[in-house]
Amino acid sequence: MDGEESLDPQELQETLQTYKKLAIDFANHDTILKDKTVLSYVAYVLEVPDIDVVALALDILEIFVKNVDNYIHITSTFGVRESLEATINKYSLSEPKISNQAQNIKDDIERMKPPIYNLRSRCRRVIEPKKLKTHVIVLHVQGLLPETRAELEAILIRIEGLISLVVDVEHQRVTMRTLSYVTAKQIAEAIDKNTDNMEARLVTRNKFNQEFLVKLLQSGDNSDGEEMPDYLPEEEEQEDDKEGVVSLFTGLKQSASSLYKSTAEFLSNSFYW
Numbered sequence: 001m002d003g004e005e006s007l008d009p010q011e012l013q014e015t016l017q018t019y020k021k022l023a024i025d026f027a028n029h030d031t032i033l034k035d036k037t038v039l040s041y042v043a044y045v046l047e048v049p050d051i052d053v054v055a056l057a058l059d060i061l062e063i064f065v066k067n068v069d070n071y072i073h074i075t076s077t078f079g080v081r082e083s084l085e086a087t088i089n090k091y092s093l094s095e096p097k098i099s100n101q102a103q104n105i106k107d108d109i110e111r112m113k114p115p116i117y118n119l120r121s122r123c124r125r126v127i128e129p130k131k132l133k134t135h136v137i138v139l140h141v142q143g144l145l146p147e148t149r150a151e152l153e154a155i156l157i158r159i160e161g162l163i164s165l166v167v168d169v170e171h172q173r174v175t176m177r178t179l180s181y182v183t184a185k186q187i188a189e190a191i192d193k194n195t196d197n198m199e200a201r202l203v204t205r206n207k208f209n210q211e212f213l214v215k216l217l218q219s220g221d222n223s224d225g226e227e228m229p230d231y232l233p234e235e236e237e238q239e240d241d242k243e244g245v246v247s248l249f250t251g252l253k254q255s256a257s258s259l260y261k262s263t264a265e266f267l268s269n270s271f272y273w
Helices: 009-023 026-033 037-047 051-066 068-075 080-090 096-111 117-127 149-157 184-194 245-254 256-261 263-270
Strands: 134-142 162-168 173-179 199-205 211-215
Touching: 009 026, 009 037, 009 051, 009 149, 009 162, 026 037, 026 068, 026 162, 037 051, 037 080, 051 068, 051 080, 051 096, 068 080, 080 096, 134 184, 149 162, 149 173, 149 184, 184 199
Parallel strands: none
Antiparallel strands: 134 173, 134 199, 162 173, 199 211
16 A cells, blocks of 8 residues: 555554553443544554554454444444455465454454344433543643653553543644543643653644643743633534544545654544544
8 A cells, every 4th residue: 555665663553552551441442432433543554564563453453342332333334344354364374363363353243243232222322321521632742752652651541531542752742532521731730740851731722723832830930821721622522423434434544644654643633532
């Protein structure tokens, strides 16, 4: 595929490792997977010609498939089973372990539907409370470097209410989807408390759609930042999956090179999770 030669396998692995950490907690699955772009993204990287990236993507799909409540998400997302089938055929001779893992995941998808799934699904809609609301927080982190990335991720992963996380070292940006009670200031405080050389500022836009940074923590006599309001504007939650999954997957293919160069930038424009 065009653009694959320019992809950075190390950057892909770091991003997928973060996804894998978040996927381990089954409580995150419904919120993560309600945007089919997430599954399409993981399925798409199966086409990357790097065996470690492919193996990691398969591990993530394997975790999602273990949760029977993900059946609708997985079977209604264009590209998942197709990518698994292509992986089975591509590595059947050269990497039989990878091929067998992809085959097992594909077989598990076919077997995972519970006999009374539709009834259970209808019952949950009646008795379950409304899903918790989430929002996206984008921070500029001064001091974020390749050698400090792992330190920052370790801090952010421990924040209660974090659902998804993408770290863009090149632009010193961190894009997070969290439960609505988590604030940007709380995240900035966690970074300030646990690091010596990193400072987080909120990335936001004014009424003219111009991007600017808001200082979240005041220190000493430094008063060059605007005072923070009592609340931060939250992204309005989308209630319907209005996008077409076929066009969505096509968009991923067309944007492959820029997607892997700056994943956070792509996610903040295209993902709502």
